[in-house]
Amino acid sequence: MSDVYREAASVLLLKPVGDGYQMLLLHKPRKNDAWQLPQGGKEAQENATETALRELSEEAGITACRLIGTSKKVYQYEFPPSFRRFRPDNVCGQRIAYVFALAEPDVVVTVDGKEVNNFLWIDVSELPRFVRRREYRDLIVALYEEALAAIASPSA
Numbered sequence: 001m002s003d004v005y006r007e008a009a010s011v012l013l014l015k016p017v018g019d020g021y022q023m024l025l026l027h028k029p030r031k032n033d034a035w036q037l038p039q040g041g042k043e044a045q046e047n048a049t050e051t052a053l054r055e056l057s058e059e060a061g062i063t064a065c066r067l068i069g070t071s072k073k074v075y076q077y078e079f080p081p082s083f084r085r086f087r088p089d090n091v092c093g094q095r096i097a098y099v100f101a102l103a104e105p106d107v108v109v110t111v112d113g114k115e116v117n118n119f120l121w122i123d124v125s126e127l128p129r130f131v132r133r134r135e136y137r138d139l140i141v142a143l144y145e146e147a148l149a150a151i152a153s154p155s156a
Contacts, residue, residue, distance in 0.1 A: 003092035005076060009051035010039035010096050012143045013065060014151075015103040015121060021151075023144060024109065025130055026059055027118035035120075035130040037140065039096055048097035060119060061110030062103060069150035071098040075139050100147035 014021040025035045040055035042048070049067065057063050078093040109119045122130065124144045131137040 001090045003090050005093050005095040006091045007042040008039055008094050008096045009042060009046075009048040009055065009099065010037045010075075011052040011056050011099050011101050012037055012140070012147050013056060013060075013062070013101050013103055014144075014147055015107055016105050017121070017123075020123065021148070022121040022123055023140075024060065024103075025120045025122060026111065026116045027120075028115070029117045033131075033133055033136070036136075037098075041094075049099050052097075052099045053101070056101070059111065059116045062107060065101040065103045065107070067099060068102050068147060069100045071100070071143055071146055073098055073139065073143065073146070075136065098143055100143070100150055102151065 013024040015024070024038065026038055028034050028036065038052070038056045038059045040051065040058070042051045043054075046054070049070065053065075053067075056065070074095055074097055076093065076095045079091070084092065111117060111119055120130065124141060127137055127140060131140060
């Protein structure tokens with residue numbers, strides 16, 4: 001059986017703050033690459049938007065937001081050998097699709113303390129403090145810019 005990538009989706013959630021927007025980052029209780037956007041694997045019959053919004057609800061307790069677009073960008077990566085050793089299948093990595101959503105300024109985030117143990121709303125300029133892997137950080141910055149363009153021209 002050949003290796004396959006797990007299909008997943010993620011949401012870049014923004015909320016208005018002053019003249020700009022902050023993004024939501026979630027913290028997973030692990031040593032490396034702990035801060036990330038809400039994300040998770042697709043379930044049968046779900047599209048990327050449904051997956052991303054379900055994961056936002058499961059990981060951050062947020063069910064009310066406005067979808068503002070989808071990205072053509074996909075982030076694909078290989079699982080490290082230490083993780084693959086515990087997988088009983090032929091899934092070698094993950095392929096993540098992205099959507100953009102806008103939350104109200106007073107949105108309440110609720111994490112379960114197990115799968116996700118913390119959260120932050122940050123300005124894009126703060127991203128390097130939390131996301132160390134350059135490839136992923138650069139992708140988030142590009143997604144942020146794409147989301148701002150979608151907000152500026154909602155009919156496009």
